[in-house]
Amino acid sequence: MGAAPAYRSMTPQQLRLELEELYADYTGCLDEERFEDWPGFFVEKCLYEIVPRENFERGLPLATWLCESKGYLEDRVVAIRKTSVYAPRTIRRMVSAIRILGWKDELLEARASYAAFETLPDELTRVFNVGQYHDRIAVDDGRLRFKEKICVFDSLLVPNSLIYPL
Amino acid sequence: MGAAPAYRSMTPQQLRLELEELYADYTGCLDEERFEDWPGFFVEKCLYEIVPRENFERGLPLATWLCESKGYLEDRVVAIRKTSVYAPRTIRRMVSAIRILGWKDELLEARASYAAFETLPDELTRVFNVGQYHDRIAVDDGRLRFKEKICVFDSLLVPNSLIYPL
């Protein structure tokens, strides 16, 4: 693995640029609806959650989405592709305020704010869901992949149309 | 041109910083309504389009805006300044998820998500238009300028008040 980027020895500025690229690639993948590529952003034994802030802060286990392995993520993609009981929609995800908290147990801890906008056919675009990514990122096979990605959203309302990942 | 930045030999991280500066300058110019400076972000023989995603993906030629040269952009600015049949408004543009796809035929291909917010007098700010920039960028006279900028917006609705550039 001599050619793998030496993430552990990077300066905070270099790491910031790596994370900006990671989040741009991640949201680009989802915004362009290349859902089949989405699980590739995670390591095999991963955790992906979408959870309202109140539950997260109280430590309540109730999550709106809970995927406990990469296989779960792949199942989710199949479900997205096969289900068509919902109206087509476009989600556009913006990311801001990427913060590097540091390395812990070989994982890079990071947070970032996201805002997702939803557009339904014949409707104007609206704010769909905003929140914060709580991420633990591994160096896996020479690149950064999510070991844990928790999307903590601000609204107490659970969106009834949370069909695509955040 | 010895002092010109050697964009072609930059690392992806250096290029990312150049693009972040380019998009910040571009949206800053528009947000601050320095429209006369806007054509300067383009090369002479350029293409600027604003097009709904559905048309773009189907390859339909119908664009909401279509400017096929820098002169067209300048004409558009004159029209903005001379027309006053519309209510004054402020547009604020946010950019996220800048992705560098690579160099092709001397042009740097990049994508970025944008969200534009509109504020009318005595009204609250609302989401105006979100979408993705599909850009091909040239090194022109030692700096980066758009050869092609296509603003692909998510809504199928054509905003009836698309007066300022995105």
Add this chain to the structure above:
Amino acid sequence: MGAAPAYRSMTPQQLRLELEELYADYTGCLDEERFEDWPGFFVEKCLYEIVPRENFERGLPLATWLCESKGYLEDRVVAIRKTSVYAPRTIRRMVSAIRILGWKDELLEARASYAAFETLPDELTRVFNVGQYHDRIAVDDGRLRFKEKICVFDSLLVPNSLIYPL
């Protein structure tokens, strides 16, 4: 102060990364409601304002918020914590288009666009306030701190619920 970053001798790209970190830390502090840490982003003799764009551009002195020292900011935090006449709410702040205007009188001048989203209990998230930071940043005790931060917001409407800083 041998270990202090030599901000004055940084390249624009290095400075951009420093500012991205500063704004991420700043908005992260506010989004996570660690208000007690907020005054620490300012120097002692500072100016913090929230002002509608129209007033700002006309040079009118009327500001929605006006804090003329770090002590004022600390008072404001006490008021936030002690007042509970308002409904709980979450604000999420996104920052984009960071622009470095240059050094002047030992201060780094910068601008950035922000968008703030508000979520009230049992309500959907909505656009709360968008605008532009007009910042003058000092090197204080080896780190970047705001000497002047003016939040110029686009709406002519003064939000009646501007309880938390922007």
